[in-house]
Amino acid sequence: xxxxxxxxxxxxxxxxxxxxxxxxxxxxxxxxxxxxxxxxxxxxxxxxxxxxxxxxxxxxxxxxxxxxxxxxxxxxxxxxxxxxxxxxxxxxxxxxxxxxxxxxxxxxxxxxxxxxxxxxxxxxxxxxxxxxxxxxxxxxxxxxxxxxxxxxxxxxxxxxxxxxxxxxxxxxxxxxxxxxxxxxxxxxxxxxxxxxxxxxxxxxxxxxxxxxxxxxxxxxxxxxxxxxxxxxxxxxxxxxxxxxxxxxxxxxxxxxxxxxxxxxxxxxxxxxxxxxxxxxxxxxxxxxxxxxxxxxxxxxxxxxxxxxxxxxxxxxxxxxxxxxxxxxxxxxxxxxxxxxxxxxxxxxxxxxxxxxxxxxxxxxxxxxxxxxxxxxxxxxxxxxxxxxxxxxxxxxxxxxxxxxxxxxxxxxxxxxxxxxxxxxxxxxxxxxxxxxxxxxxxxxxxxxxxxxxxxxxxxxxxxxxxxxxxxxxxxxxxxxxxxxxxx
Numbered sequence: 386x387x388x389x390x391x392x393x394x395x396x397x398x399x400x401x402x403x404x405x406x407x408x409x410x411x412x413x414x415x416x417x418x419x420x421x422x423x424x425x426x427x428x429x430x431x432x433x434x435x436x437x438x439x440x441x442x443x444x445x446x447x448x449x450x451x452x453x454x455x456x457x458x459x460x461x462x463x464x465x466x467x468x469x470x471x472x473x474x475x476x477x478x479x480x481x482x483x484x485x486x487x488x489x490x491x492x493x494x495x496x497x498x499x500x501x502x503x504x505x506x507x508x509x510x511x512x513x514x515x516x517x518x519x520x521x522x523x524x525x526x527x528x529x530x531x532x533x534x535x536x537x538x539x540x541x542x543x544x545x546x547x548x549x550x551x552x553x554x555x556x557x558x559x560x561x562x563x564x565x566x567x568x569x570x571x572x573x574x575x576x577x578x579x580x581x582x583x584x585x586x587x588x589x590x591x592x593x594x595x596x597x598x599x600x601x602x603x604x605x606x607x608x609x610x611x612x613x614x615x616x617x618x619x620x621x622x623x624x625x626x627x628x629x630x631x632x633x634x635x636x637x638x639x640x641x642x643x644x645x646x647x648x649x650x651x652x653x654x655x656x657x658x659x660x661x662x663x664x665x666x667x668x669x670x671x672x673x674x675x676x677x678x679x680x681x682x683x684x685x686x687x688x689x690x691x692x693x694x695x696x697x698x699x700x701x702x703x704x705x706x707x708x709x710x711x712x713x714x715x716x717x718x719x720x721x722x723x724x725x726x727x728x729x730x731x732x733x734x735x736x737x738x739x740x741x742x743x744x745x746x747x748x749x750x751x752x753x754x755x756x757x758x759x760x761x762x763x764x765x766x767x768x769x770x771x772x773x774x775x776x777x778x779x780x781x782x783x784x785x786x787x788x789x790x791x792x793x794x795x796x797x798x799x800x801x802x803x804x805x806x807x808x809x810x811x812x813x814x815x816x817x818x819x820x821x822x823x824x825x826x827x828x829x830x831x832x833x834x835x836x837x838x839x840x841x842x843x844x845x846x847x848x849x850x851x852x853x854x855x856x857x858x859x860x861x862x863x864x865x866x867x868x869x870x871x872x
Contacts, residue, residue, distance in 0.1 A: 398453040404515060405452075408507050409443055409475075409500075410436065416499035431492060435479070439500075442478035450474055457516065468509040476501050529594040530558040532578070534610070536601060537565045543599050544573050546647060559591065563600065563607065585613035585808055592710035597622040597644060611652075617808050618815030618846070620653040654815055655846055664851050669785050672792045672858070676782025683779055687718055690767045695753045697723045700780055705797035708817045713789040715797060716780035720768040725751040743802060743835055775865045781820045793854040794819025795842040810835075813842045816849070821861040 413436055417426040426432040446452060452471045459467060483492060535543050540560065547557060560572055561579035570577050579588050588610075596614050598607070598621065614621050622644050639652050688699045701719040704712055722728075728751050729744065749755065754766015763769075771777045784790040790797070797818035798806070824841035845853070 398456060401453045401456060401512065401515065402447055404511050405447070405508060406440065406443060408511050409439065409504050412503035412507055413439065413496075413500045415503055416496045417493075419499060420493050420496045432496075435483075435492065438482050439475065439479050442475050442482070446471060446474045446478070456512070457519070461513070464512055465509055468505060468512065472501055472505045472508065475504075530556060530592065531595045531597055532559040532561060532588070532593050533557055533575075534561040534563065534579075534596065534598045534600070534607065536563050536604065537567070539599070539601060540572055543597075544575065547597070547644070559588075559593070561588065563604065581607070583610075585610055585617070593619055594709055595620045595622065597624075597647075597649070599624045599647065613808055615652055615654070616812065618654045618812040620651060622647075622649040622651050624649055654812065654843075655849055657849065661851065665791065665854065666788075668851070668854065669788075669791050673782045673786035676779060677786060680779040680782055683718075683776055687767075687771060687776060691719055691753065691771075694767055695719070695722050704800055705818070706800065706803045706814060707789055707797055708814060710814060711789075712800070713784070713787075713797075715784055715790070718771055718777040718780060720753060720772045720777045721749075721751045722753060743796075743798070743838065778820055785820065789817070791817040791819045793821055793845075793857050795822055795845070796825070796838075810839055812846065813839060815846055821857060823857060826857060826860045826864050 414426060417432065418424075427436060450471065452467065456464075456467070479497075483497075531547075533540075533543055533547070540562065544557065557575050559578035560575050561583060562572075562577055563581045566580045566582070567577040568580055568583075578591065593614075596611075596619055598611065611621055611623070622642075624647060638654070638656050639650055640656065642649060642651055644651075684699070691699055698719060701717045701721070702714045703717075705715040707713050732749070732751070733744075748763075752766060752772065753768030755769060757766045781790060785792055794817050795813045798813075822842065823845040824838045827841055845857075
């Protein structure tokens with residue numbers, strides 16, 4: 386899913402807002418200590434009220450005055466002017482408060498003006514340092530990767546325009562030059578990874594988060610690539626000058642936005658706001674904390690039973706593929722014998738999922754205690770029990786807290802499963818994988834057609850909402866308690 390961040394969103398520069406609030410309060414504290422010595426200013430009603438009023442004036446100035454509007458595009462001089470203006474407005478509002486309440490005579494003028502002088506200097510410095518950090522973070526690879534499709538004649542211009550902010554929410558990681566075969570070379574330090582003859586499969590040998598297409602007016606759009614990328618869930622930005630007759634894949638959302646110095650139409654399978662992103666993450670953190678506590682309690686009972694029947698680690702970890710191809714270690718309570726992975730190859734013929742894109746089988750002999758049977762003839766070992774009741778999934782709440790997974794999402798494939806994916810299967814990786822999801826509550830092990838799994842995951846992604854996540858979580862509890870679709 387594409388995180389859409391509008392210019393007017395207050396979340397867009399919430400980091401600058403938080404730093405500015407902290408900076409002003411620290412400057413107030415420093416000025417007070419300089420004037421009055423080592424004591425607590427917030428213990429005094431006069432200074433406590435002033436600190437609260439200053440904070441409110443600061444927030445009012447930030448929102449009404451749009452203090453951080455386009456802050457990432459400001460140079461040193463522009464930033465200094467903006468900081469001076471911001472400080473003067475806050476100073477004026479607080480002076481108005483002191484005169485209106487007639488508290489100015491009791492308040493230390495040295496503390497008042499020293500606070501603003503320190504705030505001006507510190508605020509300016511903090512803004513510059515934070516922008517430098519954001520620039521470093523973009524270069525160091527912690528942001529979304531962007532591949533540019535263009536021609537040799539305008540590639541320098543395109544790169545320069547995209548780098549006007551320097552610390553944008555993406556980094557250019559590759560170029561596709563449509564008029565020259567320059568694969569293997571670099572242009573302005575960016576590797577050329579494709580040409581006109583490249584296929585989507587070739588380009589996706591490396592991970593791509595977003596695509597930007599900017600071609601001269603006399604060039605036709607590579608519609609076969611655009612459609613392929615769209616079907617994979619990769620966000621595609623199209624230059625407005627070349628949009629005639631071009632559209633994304635089926636079910637794509639389109640909207641106009643700014644990319645560097647370019648106005649583009651963005652095609653994506655699902656766009657969410659920063660507010661929605663934060664809500665989903667907060668839900669994950671809350672659920673992750675509760676789940677980790679439950680996991681600790683379950684460990685006390687489950688660990689001895691696992692170890693007695695199959696000595697070895699209590700937890701099982703396996704490399705899985707997450708959002709955007711990121712590899713991570715997923716954790717479970719171990720429900721299988723220690724040689725389960727080696728024996729998997731021998732059992733592939735009994736796999737219920739077509740094409741081997743997932744692995745499911747009835748009465749898996751690798752499960753701990755599977756040789757024991759219940760009265761109904763089904764396996765009744767400890768491994769079968771913890772899988773049937775989904776207890777083995779609880780350690781994944783740690784993955785949720787780490788940010789590798791979400792409470793609700795798609796199931797993360799193993800590396801060997803991922804290597805067999807067709808292009809349209811990659812849509813599943815457009816979001817963070819989840820402990821539960823739409824296909825899990827729609828039958829789990831009863832679904833043996835992988836294309837049906839992909840369809841349900843695609844439906845979830847395209848219609849995502851916080852309300853939908855909460856409904857899936859509630860239904861998951863019901864499904865687990867009734868052992869529906871479990872194997």
